[in-house]
Amino acid sequence: MRTCAIAVIATAWIVPFSVEAAEWALDPENSAVSFEATAQGNTYGGSFEGFEADITFDPEALDQASLVARIDLTSVAMNLPKAAEQLQGSDWFDTASHPTATFTSTSFEAKGDDDYDVLGELELKGATQSVVLPMSIVIEGDRARAAGEVTIDRLEYDIGEGQWATGDTIGSDVALILEIEATRQ
Numbered sequence: 001m002r003t004c005a006i007a008v009i010a011t012a013w014i015v016p017f018s019v020e021a022a023e024w025a026l027d028p029e030n031s032a033v034s035f036e037a038t039a040q041g042n043t044y045g046g047s048f049e050g051f052e053a054d055i056t057f058d059p060e061a062l063d064q065a066s067l068v069a070r071i072d073l074t075s076v077a078m079n080l081p082k083a084a085e086q087l088q089g090s091d092w093f094d095t096a097s098h099p100t101a102t103f104t105s106t107s108f109e110a111k112g113d114d115d116y117d118v119l120g121e122l123e124l125k126g127a128t129q130s131v132v133l134p135m136s137i138v139i140e141g142d143r144a145r146a147a148g149e150v151t152i153d154r155l156e157y158d159i160g161e162g163q164w165a166t167g168d169t170i171g172s173d174v175a176l177i178l179e180i181e182a183t184r185q
Contacts, residue, residue: 021064024055024144024182032179033071037154038171046084050075055182057137057144059110067105067118069178074099091161098125103133114138118148124157135178142184149177 034047050072057065073093078084088095105120111134118133135148154160155172164170 019058019060021056021058021061021066023185024057025185026051026053026055027181027183028052030181032177033069034177034179036175036177037173040169044078044080044083046076046078046087048072048075049077053180053182057108059114059137059139062108062110062116065105065108067103067120069103071101071103072099073101091164092159094125101125103131122152122157125159127157129156133178144180144182144184146180146182147178149175151175 028051031051032047033051034045036043036045038044048071051070053067053069055067057067074088074095076084076087076093078087087093090096101122101124103120103122105118107119109117109119111117114136116135116137118135120131120133121128122131129152131150131152133148133150135146137144137146151173153172154174155165155167159174160170160172167173
């Protein structure tokens with residue numbers, strides 16, 4: 001009996017404790033997805049009012065971390081309502097055929113402190129490109145705050161076709177900015 005107890009204790013010290021990544025529920029009231037682009041040398045911004053995410057994360061279990069974020073492109077909002085309406089057209093987002101953009105993570109890499117690179121695929125208007133989303137993720141109890149920004153080339157996604165298919169009038173670089181709050185489930 002004593003040998004059995006010693007074996008159990010020894011096994012407990014040898015077998016590493018496994019950490020499971022937690023599921024998180026997006027808090028849409030305290031989260032934002034926005035963008036910035038340039039047109040004729042001026043910076044313009046907008047946001048997406050509709051978005052959702054499936055989040056699994058623990059800094060001690062990055063191999064289990066995942067993020068699938070879906071953005072409702074029909075919910076685009078700008079201070080220039082006509083521009084927001086035009087963005088939904090076939091030359092831009094073509095929301096009639098592609099109403100949703102989706103980011104699906106493939107891995108998380110720790111960069112130090114609370115900083116991570118979230119590697120993944122961004123599907124937008126039928127095109128999929130690999131992106132690296134640098135993020136700061138801070139967990140305090142059962143609440144998490146994440147902030148990140150990535151610049152994409154809109155032309156790689158056929159965003160801005162026809163007369164807009166160059167970066168001459170409207171710049172090709174678009175910054176996507178995420179400010180996320182979530183609650184541990």
